[in-house]
Amino acid sequence: MTWQQSRSAERLNGHNKDSASTLESTAVATATRSDPATGSTLSWRLLSLPRSLWPLGVVVATYAIAAFVVPTLAPVAVSDDWTYARSVEYLVNDGRFHILPVAAATQVFQLFWGALFAEVFGMTFGALRLSTVVLVFLSGLAFYGLCREMRVSRERSALGTAVYLFNPILFALSYSFMSDPQFLALLVISGYGYVRGLRPGGEGEWATLLGSFAAALACLQRPHGALIPLGVVTYLVLSRRLRWDRASVAPFLRVVAIPALTFVGYYLLISRGLPHQQGYFLDEAKAAGFDETWLLVKRLTVIELVYVGLFVLPIVAAALPALGDLTRLDRVQQWLVVFAWEAVLIGGVVWFAGENRWMPYIPHFLGRAGPGSGDLRGARPPLAGRDAFVAATIACAVASFLFSLMLARSMTRRPGRDRSAAGMALAMVAWQVVGAVPPSLLFRNWIISLDRYILPLMPFAILLVLWALNDVRLLAPVAWVFVALTALFSIAGTRDVLVFQENVWTLAQQMNEQGIPNTSLDAGYAWDAYHLWEYGVANGIPEKQLTGAWWTDVYAPATDSTYVIAGEPLPGYVVLAQHPYSAWLQRKPVSLYVLQREPPVQ
Numbered sequence: 180m181t182w183q184q185s186r187s188a189e190r191l192n193g194h195n196k197d198s199a200s201t202l203e204s205t206a207v208a209t210a211t212r213s214d215p216a217t218g219s220t221l222s223w224r225l226l227s228l229p230r231s232l233w234p235l236g237v238v239v240a241t242y243a244i245a246a247f248v249v250p251t252l253a254p255v256a257v258s259d260d261w262t263y264a265r266s267v268e269y270l271v272n273d274g275r276f277h278i279l280p281v282a283a284a285t286q287v288f289q290l291f292w293g294a295l296f297a298e299v300f301g302m303t304f305g306a307l308r309l310s311t312v313v314l315v316f317l318s319g320l321a322f323y324g325l326c327r328e329m330r331v332s333r334e335r336s337a338l339g340t341a342v343y344l345f346n347p348i349l350f351a352l353s354y355s356f357m358s359d360p361q362f363l364a365l366l367v368i369s370g371y372g373y374v375r376g377l378r379p380g381g382e383g384e385w386a387t388l389l390g391s392f393a394a395a396l397a398c399l400q401r402p403h404g405a406l407i408p409l410g411v412v413t414y415l416v417l418s419r420r421l422r423w424d425r426a427s428v429a430p431f432l433r434v435v436a437i438p439a440l441t442f443v444g445y446y447l448l449i450s451r452g453l454p455h456q457q458g459y460f461l462d463e464a465k466a467a468g469f470d471e472t473w474l475l476v477k478r479l480t481v482i483e484l485v486y487v488g489l490f491v492l493p494i495v496a497a498a499l500p501a502l503g504d505l506t507r508l509d510r511v512q513q514w515l516v517v518f519a520w521e522a523v524l525i526g527g528v529v530w531f532a533g534e535n536r537w538m539p540y541i542p543h544f545l546g547r548a549g550p551g552s553g554d555l556r557g558a559r560p561p562l563a564g565r566d567a568f569v570a571a572t573i574a575c576a577v578a579s580f581l582f583s584l585m586l587a588r589s590m591t592r593r594p595g596r597d598r599s600a601a602g603m604a605l606a607m608v609a610w611q612v613v614g615a616v617p618p619s620l621l622f623r624n625w626i627i628s629l630d631r632y633i634l635p636l637m638p639f640a641i642l643l644v645l646w647a648l649n650d651v652r653l654l655a656p657v658a659w660v661f662v663a664l665t666a667l668f669s670i671a672g673t674r675d676v677l678v679f680q681e682n683v684w685t686l687a688q689q690m691n692e693q694g695i696p697n698t699s700l701d702a703g704y705a706w707d708a709y710h711l712w713e714y715g716v717a718n719g720i721p722e723k724q725l726t727g728a729w730w731t732d733v734y735a736p737a738t739d740s741t742y743v744i745a746g747e748p749l750p751g752y753v754v755l756a757q758h759p760y761s762a763w764l765q766r767k768p769v770s771l772y773v774l775q776r777e778p779p780v781q
Contacts, residue, residue, distance in 0.1 A: 234337035234659075235323060242319070242344055245670045246312055249354055252305030255680040258543075258552040260356035261709035264307055267293045271302045281712065281734070283456040283618070284358035285445060287399040288365070293356060307356040315353040318364035319344045321371040322638055325604075328374045329646040330597040334655065339645045341662045342493050343638055348630050350669035351550035354677060359631040362401040367638050369393035370607055373411050373434070374600045377420075387433045395441035402457065403614040403635070405442050408435045410607035418602060463620045472616075475623045479615060481527025482540045483633055484520065485572065488579030489538070490637045491644045493665060495578045497658035498585070501651045505584045513587040520583035528576050537565070538572040543629040549764050550669055551676025554704035555683060556728055557746030557772070559676075562764055582640070585647040601646045608639035671763040680705065682760040682771055686744050690773070699741040701727065707735035743774045752776055 256264060262282045269277040271294050278286050292314065293307045300306035322343050326336035344350065352360040372390025376383030390411075397404030411434050415421040421431055446452065467475070488495075498505070508514055531540065539545050544552055547568065548559035592598050614635070619628035680703075687702035697710045707730055714720075715737040723732040727740045748754055752774035759770045 229333075231333040232337075234334050235340065238319075238337055238341045238344065239316075241341075241666060242316060245350075245666075246309075248670055249674045250677045250681065251308055251312065251354065252303065253308075253677045253681050254304050255677065255684045256304055256705035256709050257308075257355040257676075257680060258357060258554060258705060260304075260307070261705050262712075263289055263293070263356050263358065264304060265709070265713070266290050267297055267307060268302060270294050271297045278454070279713075280454065281456055282454070283460065284362075284401050285399055285404075285450075285454075286358060287445065287449065288396045289356075289358055289361050289400055292361070304356065308354055311356055311360050312353050314364045315344070315349065315360050318367040321368040322642075324371045325367070325374060325600070325638075325642055326645055328371070328378065328596070329600045329604075329642060330649060331645045335645055335648075335653070338494070338655070338658055338662065339641050341659075341666065342491075342641050345662065345666040345669045346490065346637055347550045347665065347669045347672065348545045348634055349637065351544045351552075351673045351676065352631060352634070354673050355552075357631070358401055359634060362397055362403065363634055363638070365393050365397035365400055365404070366407060366607075366611070366635055369397060369407050370604065370638075373407075373607075374603055377411070377415070377430075377434075377599075377603065378596050379599050380596075384433060387430075388437070391434060391437040394438040398438050398442040399445060403611065404438065406610040406614050407607060408438050410610040411603060413610065414603045414606035417606070418599070460617055460621060464617055467620050467623060471623055472620065475619060475627065476616060477527075478627050479619060479633075480523060481531065482628065483612060483615070483636060484524050484579050485528065485538065485540065485575050486630070486633055487582055487636060487640045488575035488577065490640045491582050492575065492578045493658050493661035494641065494644050494648070494653070495581045495585075496661055497653040497655065498581070498648055498651055500654060502581075504651060505581065505588055508584075508587055510591065513590055516587040516590070517583050521580055524576055524579055524583075528572065532572075537568040538575055539568075539630060541626060541628045541630050541633075543631055545630055549675060550672030551679075553676065553679065553746070554730065555746055556701065556703070556743060556749060559679060559746055559762070560765065560767075560769060562766075582644055585644055589647040597646060597649070601643060604639050604642050608636055608643075611635035611639075668764070675762045675764055678761055682758060683744055686758060686771060686773060690742060690744075695742055698737050699739055700744075701731055701735075701738055701740040701742070702744045704728070704730035704734065707731060707738060711735040711737045741776050743776075745772050745774055746770075748772055749774055 262279045263284070263286060266278050266282070266286065267290060269275045270290060276290075278290070293310045296306045296310040296313075297303070300309065319340050323336050323340045326339050327333070331339065349360060349363065369390045372386050372388070372393055374390075376385070376387030376390055391408065394404055394407040397407055412421065412431070415430075415434070421427045464472070508517070531537070539547070544550065546553075547561035547563075549562050553559050589601070592601075612633075615628065615632045618632050622628055683703055684706060687697075687700060687706050690700055690702075691697065697707070698714075701707060712734045715735065718737070720736050723736045731738055731740055742755075743749065743752060745752075746769075749772075754772050755775050756773040757770045758773070759768055762769050
């Protein structure tokens with residue numbers, strides 16, 4: 180037997196061992212029948228998926244069905260996505276590349292990706308929303324691949340994919356045209372390419388180039404895209420897989436060349452300098468100084484630790500029976516990690532409790548009213564009382580503590596392909612943590628940050644906890660029940676917020692038809708900014724100072740807010756009409772109110 184034949188036999192033998200359980204669980208049905216037209220006998224085999232792939236099939240099917248439950252094609256803007264939609268309108272309708280100066284994201288990828296869907300389905304908010312749903316779904320498949328690269332079983336990889344796709348923050352964001360979910364999707368796809376291509380002993384040049392190309396697209400989505408290859412290089416240097424020698428030049432360039440050239444090319448050729456809004460963020464960073472920046476970093480550290488608990492809660496809950504094994508740490512370094520984590524976590528939760536801050540700490544796409552962004556005066560009522568959010572804070576903090584135990588326990592894991600993948604994931608998420616600080620500086624003295632800024636932590640937290648629990652038995656039914664409840668909450672809440680916005684926009688359109696111009700109407704941030712921001716800029720209308728809602732001060736100073744659509748009656752306004760709307764998550768009937776400012780007292 181030749182050497183090549185011997186290697187082939189070994190590979191075949193290994194393949195047979197790995198595939199034994201799959202073949203045993205694959206059902207094959209053979210049926211025959213006669214074709215009445217020809218009298219011939221037709222035979223075919225009906226092949227079902229291996230049982231280990233059924234969970235992934237259920238996750239994919241549920242995600243697809245959700246798109247029909249949620250009003251995906253609703254003709255409304257959500258939060259900031261109006262500015263990105265306007266750029267797509269210019270491209271599709273006028274053939275003009277124009278990014279509004281108010282946009283903080285790089286947006287180039289999103290512009291053309293959204294335009295592709297607009298060309299096929301028409302230039303509507305619904306078509307642009309669909310582009311995000313599809314891209315996030317593709318990232319879900321990449322996330323599944325990342326789990327498999329970490330030697331996570333198929334069933335647990337499907338579980339992790341469900342936790343990722345149906346996370347309330349990401350799911351609500353997926354039904355928008357915001358830049359954050361599109362960036363996150365590219366981050367996950369890039370991470371999969373890099374991890375697969377750079378596995379030890381592998382020859383994955385094409386997979387590495389896939390990761391590099393996706394990272395370049397991420398650079399064309401948000402500036403944080405440059406941090407993706409930086410994280411990969413950081414891991415390769417720390418693991419001594421990249422050195423200061425000639426042999427390291429080629430792998431280094433495969434990782435960084437495409438995104439680096441893309442990043443530099445955008446700022447030199449397309450933007451020709453720092454875009455206006457990104458320059459504004461830089462000015463805020465300079466104005467913050469050391470003291471305010473350090474305070475923000477401390478607050479964000481606490482927030483991120485607690486949100487990690489939120490991200491991994493379904494998986495951690497299923498690992499509780501193995502708590503005894505998780506606490507068996509035999510190295511001082513492991514206990515130091517746990518104690519440091521816990522000290523910051525407990526101290527931070529107590530600190531925030533003293534300020535009456537409870538989860539969700541930085542609400543935007545997950546707040547007390549549920550998933551989704553309201554951005555309307557009075558907005559939506561909370562789903563529960565204060566005690567429920569105190570309990571949620573404690574649950575997330577406990578889950579975060581258990582996550583630290585699991586991560587510390589995995590420090591003794593033997594070197595191998597899965598540990599290399601985990602190290603690379605840890606390096607990438609570390610740089611994304613750094614990337615959350617600059618945009619948060621704008622909100623440092625107000626709401627600290629926004630939940631969508633720390634969303635890049637979510638997929639890596641799920642990956643790392645699944646990897647850390649590879650040798651731990653999970654109560655799978657508990658995890659799947661938890662995920663199912665989360666999915667129902669995310670789907671119902673996202674459906675509610677889009678129905679809410681549909682009703683707001685319908686009322687605003689009816690008021691326009693009755694002769695009330697937008698310059699006299701406040702119908703929430705998305706409506707006002709979409710209809711009045713460019714009008715205000717073109718007519719030189721300056722920003723206001725605390726004369727109404729924040730969006731009418733900054734993005735729609737052209738309106739005098741004589742008429743307001745709100746979620747509750749407001750002081751100084753009389754109620755003209757009350758409009759009930761459907762909300763599955765609310766326990767009591769909810770309504771929108773059409774208000775008119777009371778005339779001044781003579």
